[in-house]
Amino acid sequence: MPGLTLTGWGKGLPERVVTNDELSRTLDTSDEWIAERTGIRERRVGGSASTLGLAAARAALGVANVEPAGIDAILLATTTPDRLIPATAPLIQEALGAQCPAVDLNAACSGFMYGLWIARGLLATGSKRILLIGAEHLSRWVDWDDRAMAVLFGDGAGAVVLESTDDRGDLLGFDVGSDGSLMHLISCEHGGTIQMDGKETFRRAVRIMVDSAQRALKDASLSIEDVALVVPHQANQRIIQAACDRLGVDIDRAVSVIDRYGNTSSASIPLALVVALDEGRIKPGDVLLLTGFGAGMTWASAVLRWPG
Numbered sequence: 001m002p003g004l005t006l007t008g009w010g011k012g013l014p015e016r017v018v019t020n021d022e023l024s025r026t027l028d029t030s031d032e033w034i035a036e037r038t039g040i041r042e043r044r045v046g047g048s049a050s051t052l053g054l055a056a057a058r059a060a061l062g063v064a065n066v067e068p069a070g071i072d073a074i075l076l077a078t079t080t081p082d083r084l085i086p087a088t089a090p091l092i093q094e095a096l097g098a099q100c101p102a103v104d105l106n107a108a109c110s111g112f113m114y115g116l117w118i119a120r121g122l123l124a125t126g127s128k129r130i131l132l133i134g135a136e137h138l139s140r141w142v143d144w145d146d147r148a149m150a151v152l153f154g155d156g157a158g159a160v161v162l163e164s165t166d167d168r169g170d171l172l173g174f175d176v177g178s179d180g181s182l183m184h185l186i187s188c189e190h191g192g193t194i195q196m197d198g199k200e201t202f203r204r205a206v207r208i209m210v211d212s213a214q215r216a217l218k219d220a221s222l223s224i225e226d227v228a229l230v231v232p233h234q235a236n237q238r239i240i241q242a243a244c245d246r247l248g249v250d251i252d253r254a255v256s257v258i259d260r261y262g263n264t265s266s267a268s269i270p271l272a273l274v275v276a277l278d279e280g281r282i283k284p285g286d287v288l289l290l291t292g293f294g295a296g297m298t299w300a301s302a303v304l305r306w307p308g
């Protein structure tokens, strides 16, 4: 079966930076509390899933040196589409000038990873090149008077170009799953705002992420010692730390961008990946462990060998 390789990547971010100090002016909170409890210092606010996703997509196509006409499918992971109908992916397809199927998928913060799972199947069954985007406009669905939620989230997007290979490819192992019995932990009703049982989510998240990461490593017949860099979902620095501790990996080997972007849900893993690349932290041949969890609850992990 054809495998998968990653040939392009990019990010899209609103310009507006909202610092913890700025939030402290209207909410009963402080930079100290937010930074200590979450690791977040600031977040980006603005744009929309389509504009941020489009920016990330253009950047990724540029790195891959691919024209929009060369894309076989666009997958947009988002929990915050521009509107209920139509989906947001066709807007990005139209703006790019691509002629291919385009669809939204929602697996909350695991959305990008679910997209990778679906893309793997499409590439194994005949597609040649897929544009996978994670884009979120969470600021629209946050109650800015609720200090427990308002400090956590940010807007942004990350995108990758995935291509089929004749050999096994660079996706070495995978794990994906969901447990709808935990749907009450994080939710947002139509017309409502994001609600979360933070403590219980935290407790579950660490265990779920670690178990999923270990299953993906097993699937790849690798161990944590083989992993050069962990790219985790960016929900809380303390979750990243606890997951690293349980996986037995030094925190220096995990990418963290939560201080600058907060929790960007479907965009968080591709954003972290792109920042790590921009900072020269990933070399050809490196084994990466991508792992995430989110509302649903959903989870997914991938073991990826960096191409080149």
Ligand code: UT7
Residues within 6 Å of the ligand: 028, 029, 030, 033, 034, 037, 038, 109, 147, 148, 149, 151, 186, 197, 198, 199, 201, 202, 205, 234, 235, 236, 239, 263, 265, 293, 294, 295
């Ligand atoms: O990507 C989706 C998945 N999401 C997550 O994984 C998030 C998981 N959960 C978390 O990251 C943490 O539970 C939070 C960061 C959401 C909260 O941290 P916590 O340490 O669990 O705090 P808490 O909710 O237990 O609240 C502790 C105290 C409370 O006050 P009392 O009852 O002890 O007097 C809160 O009212 O902190 C208070 N508090 C705040 N204080 C200042 C809650 N939010 C704030 C705030 N500023 N922004």
